[in-house]
Amino acid sequence: MSHLLHIALRSAWNRRLTLGLTLVAITLSVAMLIGVERLRYEAHRGFSLSVSGTDLVVGARTSPIQLILYAVFRIGEATSNIDWKSFQDIADNPLVAWAVPISLGDSHHGFPVMGTTPAYFEHFHYSDSRRLSFIKGQPFQDIFDVVLGMEVASQLGYTIGDRIVLSHGMGEVGLLEHDDKPFIVSGILAPTGTPVDRTLHISLEGITAIHLNWVGGVPMHGFTIPGEHVRKFDLTPKDITAALVGLKNRAAVFRVQRQINEHKDEPLLAVMPGVALEQLWQVIGVAEKTLLAVTSMVVFVGLSGLAAVLLASLNERRREMAILRAIGARRRDIFLLMVSESLLVTLGGIVLGVILLSAASLLLAPWVQANYGISLQPALIYVSELKLLVGVVAVGLLAGLVPGHRAYKMSLTDGLMSRI
Amino acid sequence: MALAIDIQNVRFRYAGAAADCLDIPLLQVEAGVRTFLYGPSGSGKSTLLGLMGGVIQVQQGTLNILGKNLVQMRPAICDRMRADHIGFIFQQFNLIPYLSVMDNILLPCRFSLRRQQRALAESSTLEGVARRLLSRLQLEKTEHIPVTKLSVGQQQRVAAARALIGKPEIVIADEPTSALDADRQSAFLDLLLQECTEANAALIFVSHNRQLAAQFHHEISLPSINIAVPIENTL
Numbered sequence: 341m342s343h344l345l346h347i348a349l350r351s352a353w354n355r356r357l358t359l360g361l362t363l364v365a366i367t368l369s370v371a372m373l374i375g376v377e378r379l380r381y382e383a384h385r386g387f388s389l390s391v392s393g394t395d396l397v398v399g400a401r402t403s404p405i406q407l408i409l410y411a412v413f414r415i416g417e418a419t420s421n422i423d424w425k426s427f428q429d430i431a432d433n434p435l436v437a438w439a440v441p442i443s444l445g446d447s448h449h450g451f452p453v454m455g456t457t458p459a460y461f462e463h464f465h466y467s468d469s470r471r472l473s474f475i476k477g478q479p480f481q482d483i484f485d486v487v488l489g490m491e492v493a494s495q496l497g498y499t500i501g502d503r504i505v506l507s508h509g510m511g512e513v514g515l516l517e518h519d520d521k522p523f524i525v526s527g528i529l530a531p532t533g534t535p536v537d538r539t540l541h542i543s544l545e546g547i548t549a550i551h552l553n554w555v556g557g558v559p560m561h562g563f564t565i566p567g568e569h570v571r572k573f574d575l576t577p578k579d580i581t582a583a584l585v586g587l588k589n590r591a592a593v594f595r596v597q598r599q600i601n602e603h604k605d606e607p608l609l610a611v612m613p614g615v616a617l618e619q620l621w622q623v624i625g626v627a628e629k630t631l632l633a634v635t636s637m638v639v640f641v642g643l644s645g646l647a648a649v650l651l652a653s654l655n656e657r658r659r660e661m662a663i664l665r666a667i668g669a670r671r672r673d674i675f676l677l678m679v680s681e682s683l684l685v686t687l688g689g690i691v692l693g694v695i696l697l698s699a700a701s702l703l704l705a706p707w708v709q710a711n712y713g714i715s716l717q718p719a720l721i722y723v724s725e726l727k728l729l730v731g732v733v734a735v736g737l738l739a740g741l742v743p744g745h746r747a748y749k750m751s752l753t754d755g756l757m758s759r760i
Numbered sequence: 761m762a763l764a765i766d767i768q769n770v771r772f773r774y775a776g777a778a779a780d781c782l783d784i785p786l787l788q789v790e791a792g793v794r795t796f797l798y799g800p801s802g803s804g805k806s807t808l809l810g811l812m813g814g815v816i817q818v819q820q821g822t823l824n825i826l827g828k829n830l831v832q833m834r835p836a837i838c839d840r841m842r843a844d845h846i847g848f849i850f851q852q853f854n855l856i857p858y859l860s861v862m863d864n865i866l867l868p869c870r871f872s873l874r875r876q877q878r879a880l881a882e883s884s885t886l887e888g889v890a891r892r893l894l895s896r897l898q899l900e901k902t903e904h905i906p907v908t909k910l911s912v913g914q915q916q917r918v919a920a921a922r923a924l925i926g927k928p929e930i931v932i933a934d935e936p937t938s939a940l941d942a943d944r945q946s947a948f949l950d951l952l953l954q955e956c957t958e959a960n961a962a963l964i965f966v967s968h969n970r971q972l973a974a975q976f977h978h979e980i981s982l983p984s985i986n987i988a989v990p991i992e993n994t995l
Contacts, residue, residue: 343871346863350858353858354858666848666850667922668872669843670839671835671839672836755807756810756813
């Protein structure tokens, strides 16, 4: 066998230009296939790890997917808010262990600002029941304290004590600023790999305070309330965006969900995060499958090219095959020679493709994280990708069977081909 | 004396052909003997060589190579027989273009354990055996030249070294000199005969140039032993 491999290697090297181009095509297509799979995997993982220990997410009545997207992932915006009273009703429910309010809508340099209570830092869990922890400072205590996610702090270069001006609404430019009431950084959270890293956390009172002199989304003309005077006002919020709810007993989740969904004062929606995510995967699943199908086709095209190149080379290699036969090569050896050559190129393409993708994901990881919230791990290969690679090898093997079979047939008819 | 090749009543017809290509009542070659086989084109020469090498399956008759009957033998066993006991030299383009001179010569030792062992009986390394053959064939300086850069004469001598390594019992040379000019023809033939004698191999030298026949023990004319009706433009 090893002598056949040696011959196959030397033969492949002899046709390195055509095989090299084929190798490039296979490399790129494999990198693409694995890249799509890796993004899909990381997106799933990232979303699944983003919330844990929360039994219900409550918001105004909308679709469960939309609710989970804006309440947990800060993607999109809430169509309407829920009354503070509704939230209190939920929190007072005897089956509810804790309820944390969330108020969204403001931003800072494109990062979302979230109003909540200190209980958030206690009850919000991510990954496998991991709690938020501070690498610097402490939770907000004053109205104008702000706690930064790790990425906000590192990207904008903030540290404890820095003053921050929040903007009204989401976006990067053209926003009205709450520049009359700057916030002071009181704490920075340890990185979590979840949307928390990209969030600025302030108290609900802070949210109310910066909007005191605002009506209909704009500040009242010629009327400001200086920061030091806001404490004289009642800063209890009128409404919030959503609430995270934990139950005393998880078995009661359907009961509480029904109670909230049948809330009398206003239409509310309570969803279990896992169920909503499942729905999300079903929606995204179609697009994912399509993308995977397209990239699989690209790999298939690359491997078809390999089969074509090998087939085209057969005629010029007829003489070579006849010589090997005369020396004692079995017909099976001739067949294996072709198949091993195709496997060599396929495996080469896989190795190069995986290296290419790893290099690319190492380079692009910060950008992907910043723009899509997907954290790419610096790994050469994921276990979940192995089945795809096995598939590529199998198709590469098939691509070698066609020229292999043809070479086998040729060696039958050619004999020693001593006349040229 | 033992027979290297013993052919009796062998008939062969290609699939789809109207008539037999070969019908040989008797052809025997003794071990260690030089035989000149005269075979103009169209006389079934290539088919006969293919049969002897076990590349083409015999349909009828007896075909003994070194006492083993190739008729009814599995193709893989025929391939083993060929690898172990027969060295081939063709008219030209004998060498694998992408392998070195050394790798080309050592190929039979890769495909046949027997040839490898017999070669190693002569010297401690296969390369040593190959170098000795190269020097006897006056090819000392060619070892590191790409085979495609060798002259035709040098290529034929490398092919001879490959056919002879591991001392196979039978060497079949199919018009090995026809691509050479007259001077080199006789020089090559002298070397080949000398080496076959040295290796004690039976040499079957096929040619349509009868002038070369003088240096052989026997001369056999293929048209006279093949009683199949010759047809124009046989395969």
